[in-house]
Amino acid sequence: MILRLLTYLSSPEAARALATALLDARLIACANIGPAVESHYTWDGARQVDAETQLWLKTRTDLRDRVMAEITRLHPYEVPLIAADEIDVNADYAAWVSDQTR
Numbered sequence: 001m002i003l004r005l006l007t008y009l010s011s012p013e014a015a016r017a018l019a020t021a022l023l024d025a026r027l028i029a030c031a032n033i034g035p036a037v038e039s040h041y042t043w044d045g046a047r048q049v050d051a052e053t054q055l056w057l058k059t060r061t062d063l064r065d066r067v068m069a070e071i072t073r074l075h076p077y078e079v080p081l082i083a084a085d086e087i088d089v090n091a092d093y094a095a096w097v098s099d100q101t102r
Contacts, residue, residue, distance in 0.1 A: 008052040015055040029100035032056040
């Protein structure tokens with residue numbers, strides 16, 4: 001099983017910076033920077049509407065805690081979303097993810 005994580009950032013540049021840091025640390029094998037989404041939420045009692053960029057990350061399931069801690073440490077948001085789920089992938093892809101991470 002492979003772990004797929006999702007977070008949102010304020011811009012593609014912020015997503016690239018986080019992805020690069022995680023790749024350089026070999027905590028993830030791959031990052032996919034997705035399209036902009038429009039996020040609606042309440043923060044400090046006020047309604048907010050912001051453009052955000054999706055960032056999908058793939059890693060080994062056993063690295064979950066380390067990756068989540070590093071995302072939390074590096075993420076510019078005070079309270080970032082970090083969603084994770086295990087995905088069943090083909091054996092060759094799983095071996096590649098394992099080889100790319102430590």
